Amino acid sequence: MRTRIHRNWTLIHLMTRLLLLNGPNLNLLGTREPQVYGSDTLQTIEQRAADCARESGCTLQCFQSNAEHELVERIQRAGADEVACLIFNPGAFTHTSIALRDAVLAVRIPLIEVHLSNPRAREPFRHQSYFSDIAVGVISGFGAFGYELAVRAAARHASGTPRAG
Ligand code: DQA
DSSP: OEEOOTSSSSSEEEEEEEEEEEOGGGGGGTTTTTHHHOOOOOOHHHHHHHHHHHOOOTEEEEEESSSSSHHHHHHHHHTTTTTTTEEEOOOOGGGGOOOHHHHHHHHTOEEEEEEEEEEGGGGHHHHHHOSGGSSSEEESSSSTTTHHHHHHHHHHHHOOOOOOO
């Protein structure tokens, strides 16, 4: 929760804004390689994440795109929208996208990187992430539950609660 002084000197309370971003092919969750990514749809995951955010006193907006430029534009807009924390599963862009990394750095919004699987335990080309070294933290390998963990971590980070490390 943030407070702001309104024109007539009343204090208004603003809910902390979180933004959940999902990259390419995550729109196919539910049917896409369920043995790797589980059987929950993205819609279900987003709904649970939004509930979790509300319980933590935050609002959550969700956006998924298969297009790199749309994700860049959404991140740029988050800067203007005063988003307190980004929760991002960049999908395959994790391993390729300097453009998305630069967008996150440009808006200077804290980032929590999330993955359903544990990419470090998979093929070598998934071991490289363009986001982990600029993230507050990384949550991976817990399936859809990882998004709820990420929302709780984002709410805590946005409230200024200190973390280890
Ligand atoms: C993923 C892992 C990536 O390597 C992969 O390209 C994805 C999903 C995950 O959530 O486990 O699309 O980000």
